[in-house]
Amino acid sequence: MHAHEEGHHPPSYRLLIGVWGALMVLTAVTVWVAQVPLGFLNVVAAMAVATCKALLVTLFFMHLKDENWTFKGMVLLVFVILAIFIGFTFFDTAYR
Amino acid sequence: MAEIPMAETPMAETPMAETPMTGTPDGGFWTTPPGRSTLGSWLLTTDHKRIGLLYLWCILAFFAVGVLLGLLIRLELIAPGRTIMAQQTYNAVFTLHGVIMIFMVVIPSIPAAFGNIVMPLQIGAEDVAFPRLNLFSWYLYILGAAIAVVSLFTGGGAPDTGWTFYVPFSATTSTNVNVAVLAVFILGFSSILTGLNFIVTIHRLRAPSMGWTRMPLFTWGLYATAWIQVLATPVLGITVLLIFAERVLGLGLFDPARGGDPILYQHLFWIYSHPAVYIMIVPAMGVISDVIPVFARKNIFGYKTIAISSLAIAFAGSLVWAHHMFVSGMSDVAVMVFSLLTFIVAIPSAVKVFNWVSTLYKGSIYLDPPLIYSLGFIFLFSMGGVTGLVLGGAGTDVHVHDTYFVVGHFHYVIFGGTGFGLFAAMHFWFPKVYGRLYNLKIANVAAVILVIGLNMLYFPMYLLGLEGMPRRYYDYLPQYTDLHVVSTVGSWITAAGLALMAWNLWRGLRHGAPCGPNPWGAATLEWTLPSPPPTENFGPVEPEVTRGPYDFKGIEREEVVA
Ligand SMILES: [Cu+2]
Numbered sequence: 001m002h003a004h005e006e007g008h009h010p011p012s013y014r015l016l017i018g019v020w021g022a023l024m025v026l027t028a029v030t031v032w033v034a035q036v037p038l039g040f041l042n043v044v045a046a047m048a049v050a051t052c053k054a055l056l057v058t059l060f061f062m063h064l065k066d067e068n069w070t071f072k073g074m075v076l077l078v079f080v081i082l083a084i085f086i087g088f089t090f091f092d093t094a095y096r
Numbered sequence: 097m098a099e100i101p102m103a104e105t106p107m108a109e110t111p112m113a114e115t116p117m118t119g120t121p122d123g124g125f126w127t128t129p130p131g132r133s134t135l136g137s138w139l140l141t142t143d144h145k146r147i148g149l150l151y152l153w154c155i156l157a158f159f160a161v162g163v164l165l166g167l168l169i170r171l172e173l174i175a176p177g178r179t180i181m182a183q184q185t186y187n188a189v190f191t192l193h194g195v196i197m198i199f200m201v202v203i204p205s206i207p208a209a210f211g212n213i214v215m216p217l218q219i220g221a222e223d224v225a226f227p228r229l230n231l232f233s234w235y236l237y238i239l240g241a242a243i244a245v246v247s248l249f250t251g252g253g254a255p256d257t258g259w260t261f262y263v264p265f266s267a268t269t270s271t272n273v274n275v276a277v278l279a280v281f282i283l284g285f286s287s288i289l290t291g292l293n294f295i296v297t298i299h300r301l302r303a304p305s306m307g308w309t310r311m312p313l314f315t316w317g318l319y320a321t322a323w324i325q326v327l328a329t330p331v332l333g334i335t336v337l338l339i340f341a342e343r344v345l346g347l348g349l350f351d352p353a354r355g356g357d358p359i360l361y362q363h364l365f366w367i368y369s370h371p372a373v374y375i376m377i378v379p380a381m382g383v384i385s386d387v388i389p390v391f392a393r394k395n396i397f398g399y400k401t402i403a404i405s406s407l408a409i410a411f412a413g414s415l416v417w418a419h420h421m422f423v424s425g426m427s428d429v430a431v432m433v434f435s436l437l438t439f440i441v442a443i444p445s446a447v448k449v450f451n452w453v454s455t456l457y458k459g460s461i462y463l464d465p466p467l468i469y470s471l472g473f474i475f476l477f478s479m480g481g482v483t484g485l486v487l488g489g490a491g492t493d494v495h496v497h498d499t500y501f502v503v504g505h506f507h508y509v510i511f512g513g514t515g516f517g518l519f520a521a522m523h524f525w526f527p528k529v530y531g532r533l534y535n536l537k538i539a540n541v542a543a544v545i546l547v548i549g550l551n552m553l554y555f556p557m558y559l560l561g562l563e564g565m566p567r568r569y570y571d572y573l574p575q576y577t578d579l580h581v582v583s584t585v586g587s588w589i590t591a592a593g594l595a596l597m598a599w600n601l602w603r604g605l606r607h608g609a610p611c612g613p614n615p616w617g618a619a620t621l622e623w624t625l626p627s628p629p630p631t632e633n634f635g636p637v638e639p640e641v642t643r644g645p646y647d648f649k650g651i652e653r654e655e656v657v658a
């Protein structure tokens with residue numbers, strides 16, 4: 001379970017600050033893109049940016065990058081299922 | 097499973113010690129370990145069999161309460177106007193009946209009780225993968241149940257929203273919804289942990305010689321169920337927390353006046369609660385798949401299709417939730433998509449029914465109680481399943497939506513299905529757990545009374561629904577009286593059947609005839625152990641799986657049932 005035992009170092013401050021910076025930039029993108037009238041694509045854009053941010057958090061802050069493929073696969077599976085649930089809900093909200 | 101070589105297993109001839117004919121069961125895992133008090137050895141146990149029994153006893157106690165509330169509802173409805181209780185009491189009673197039956201009885205029933213008792217034995221394991229986590233989930237269940245009871249007697253009175261907690265009513269009612277949803281949240285975690293435990297157990301702790309295609313179908317059903325428990329239950333947790341947030345913080349998530357969406361609540365609620373009906377029914381289908389071959393003395397018809405249909409139900413059943421929302425104001429596109437998907441889920445369920453019936457065909461049938469309950473399951477579940485299609489068809493649903501038709505459908509599927517599956521499991525594994533047998537004739541009589549009672553109780557509801565009687569109503573027009581009277585009388589017959597069944601089992605565990613390891617002549621691994629099984633199950637030696645789970649060649653039924 002503990003990937004660290006196999007000799008991984010904790011991520012460096014540079015990397016963590018870099019990820020933090022990227023999250024800040026993406027937050028700014030979310031705010032900016034919400035001002036641009038794109039119609040339905042506004043939702044798509046917001047979701048896409050949020051997905052990128054979630055990816056950064058799980059991979060680096062939550063160390064998923066260093067875990068084995070069982071863990072990565074499980075997390076991916078849960079995200080796919082979440083995407084299906086949200087996607088199917090759009091059969092309703094997108095066509096009302 | 098013709099491809100599996102059928103080697104002969106010598107059945108472990110375990111000499112049964114002469115047990116006295118009275119008192120509680122003894123021997124095996126019932127023996128209190130030296131140096132511990134009896135109560136302590138149960139409350140701190142990590143033995144999957146004891147934890148399963150703790151679940152079973154609690155579930156049966158809550159079931160008794162739920163039945164009592166159901167009888168009160170039926171009594172109130174025997175005539176128009178007030179009969180035995182006021183409107184607000186009636187609202188609280190049907191909410192309580194729903195919450196207790198769904199979250200404390202039906203969802204944990206077969207997986208938490210019989211999954212725990214039987215599954216590790218079926219796969220030749222020493223215990224579940226995380227025994228302490230297993231005990232912890234039982235304590236979560238008890239904590240959740242205790243908080244649900246607290247919600248009745250504190251705050252602004254017992255919740256009156258129905259078990260679905262629909263907004264906007266649940267967000268504005270002055271009754272104690274806050275505490276009730278917290279109880280549901282905690283009960284959900286208990287269910288998630290049990291599911292997780294079972295997935296890991298089935299993957300990691302099977303006997304080395306038990307491949308996936310040699311697993312008993314009950315274990316297959318639990319495996320499919322466990323995935324739904326792990327993946328869908330968190331959505332319930334989120335949903336009830338959002339109600340809590342809406343009530344306490346006034347977020348306006350579901351309030352259109354503030355940009356919220358009340359239909360979003362229904363989506364979130366049913367994303368869990370439709371798959372939840374498969375948490376309820378799939379393990380019961382597993383029980384039936386294990387029982388029928390044993391009493392037809394014949395290999396199951398279509399082992400692989402049954403196993404795969406469990407997974408298919410778990411997957412497809414997660415994509416049909418909005419069939420509860422056809423008249424909610426949802427978009428027409430969504431109505432069509434979800435109606436189509438709902439029809440698709442009927443296929444794997446029908447595959448199972450077809451396979452069970454085909455297994456019986458040309459079998460040499462023993463009409464013992466587990467089989468009678470299983471036949472009751474097939475009949476009642478089919479009655480409920482077919483009417484499910486009426487509700488899944490978008491056009492017909494508009495006519496019967498929110499009427500007694502829905503109540504009839506649900507009770508046929510859940511009481512006639514899951515309930516009968518649970519009763520079949522209780523009668524099938526009773527001798528394994530207690531080392532004794534109940535009276536077979538009385539058990540059969542109780543089963544027949546129950547089938548008659550259930551049909552009388554719920555069939556009038558179909559007719560009431562078709563005639564337009566709305567569900568949940570406290571009062572009704574005089575033209576509905578006759579059918580309500582029939583239904584209420586049916587509830588008394590059902591109660592009599594339940595009482596007879598319970599008394600017979602109780603008498604059996606105290607005075608029943610002692611039996612050997614394998615009274616029914618079954619072929620799965622749990623029957624190779626003595627009854628009751630020892631605490632450490634198979635001990636340090638991995639059991640050798642030399643035959644398919646439904647290969648009865650050379651296995652005899654014991655004289656005690658002959
Ligand atoms: Cu449903």
